[in-house]
Amino acid sequence: MRRWRPLGVxxxxxxxxxxxxxxxxxxxxxxxxxxxxxxxxxxATVPGSECLWWTGAVAGRSDRERTDGGGHGRFWYAPGRVIxxxxxxxAVMNGVDALGEARLLGHRCHxxxxxxxxxxxxxxxxxxxxxxxxxxxxxxPYSPLADPRGPRRRARELRDLAREDPQLVADDLARLxxxxxxxxxxx
Numbered sequence: 684m685r686r687w688r689p690l691g692v693x694x695x696x697x698x699x700x701x702x703x704x705x706x707x708x709x710x711x712x713x714x715x716x717x718x719x720x721x722x723x724x725x726x727a728t729v730p731g732s733e734c735l736w737w738t739g740a741v742a743g744r745s746d747r748e749r750t751d752g753g754g755h756g757r758f759w760y761a762p763g764r765v766i767x768x769x770x771x772x773x774a775v776m777n778g779v780d781a782l783g784e785a786r787l788l789g790h791r792c793h794x795x796x797x798x799x800x801x802x803x804x805x806x807x808x809x810x811x812x813x814x815x816x817x818x819x820x821x822x823x824p825y826s827p828l829a830d831p832r833g834p835r836r837r838a839r840e841l842r843d844l845a846r847e848d849p850q851l852v853a854d855d856l857a858r859l860x861x862x863x864x865x866x867x868x869x870x
Contacts, residue, residue: 706779773785
């Protein structure tokens with residue numbers, strides 16, 4: 684039997700959907716108080732932000748076949764099993780059946796570190812819908828997608844700041860808004 688060990692730097696996780704065994708493992712972990720406590724210990728509240736910020740591992744482009752460049756949180760929920768952190772949170776809030784049916788989740792905040800799962804904040808989406816939203820949001824100065832650091836670097840830097848002091852994240856977001864400006868919505 685192969686022993687579980689964390690991945691080393693540069694090692695890649697094979698990309699695959701959750702099968703029945705994976706969904707069963709998620710179901711077991713969302714009812715395990717130790718796993719939930721470990722997950723919650725990696726979530727921080729940032730002053731002035733409606734998001735809940737991930738402070739654990741961050742995925743890069745090589746971790747998944749996605750076009751967003753990475754930056755989403757990664758959570759090891761069972762030995763040898765990793766999940767995008769906000770998908771784990773979605774399962775906690777909505778159940779494993781809802782997670783199994785949700786091929787893709789869309790964040791209205793477009794913050795890849797966000798762990799806030801609410802009906803107006805995270806929705807079941809599609810690749811086409813996500814691409815449409817990305818093409819609009821990347822041009823808006825206040826959007827995380829407009830950050831000149833790029834998604835993975837931004838995520839890693841903000842995650843590191845949140846680990847040190849969540850107020851530092853708020854300060855960085857204010858600095859970025861001052862740098863890029865703010866575009867008010869029409870409605």
